[in-house]
Amino acid sequence: MELERPLPQPITPEAKPYWEGLREQKLMLPRCRACRRAFFYPRVICPHCHAADIEWFQSSGRGRLYSFEIGYQSFNKAFKVKPPFVLAMVELDEGPRMMSNLIGIEPDPKKIRCDMPVEVVFEKQTDEITLPFFRPAGGTR
Template identity: 35%
Template sequence: MSQTMPGKPMPDPSPETRPYWDGLAEGRLMLQRCAECGRIRHYPQPMCPSCHSMAADWVEASGEATVHSWTVAHHPFHAAFRAELPYVLVTADLPEGVRLLAQLRDATAEALRPGRKLRIGFEANEAGLTLPVLRLAGA
């Protein structure tokens, strides 16, 4: 008896997060900003954690980042990711004051160190959504 490999879990864009997903599709990382106090937040949320306002607008991230930390995944959190193992997940500090978690591309964990400069890239997935990825700056 053969088993069918389950598909990867995919993000489910909502009307509230549509500017984020549309920006990624255009090759831009859009960050949500509180329209009242100006605090930038990521991931998109309905309410500002600082002033509790529900009003938000969007700003484009610079595309720059630095390594905060990383981990190498050797065991998939979902069976559909088994073929990609191992992969490197990087938590990156953005100059806008938020962090981004994304997979590292075109490098290995040995090239990383805290504070190393990165750049944000974009990759379409099999569901037609574009996701952010991280690459070494200057590479």
């Protein structure tokens, strides 16, 4: 099957628990054992307190749409998802922000709003790579 998206190459060693978690439909995040704050992307030093004692935990997968864009063309030759598509920056309830796509909603700026509640959905791309997408979460929180 032809791939629709450019997939990570390489997966860096410090990010392995993240990608392994996604394969099991879990959104795993790194957290600092010293200051107890979560962060993303994975790295070996806490960006909050600079300690080097990192653990992993499973995120709720819930958060809010911090900001968004609507792509009306492809910006990368290897990205073959048919436009328009929604580019999303999500702020997870645990604090960190991550990039993703917002799916399950019409790509219309009148229908999408910053701070709307969203939740993660997993989509397998290959045996190795599953990606986390987000969709509107029902109801108020």
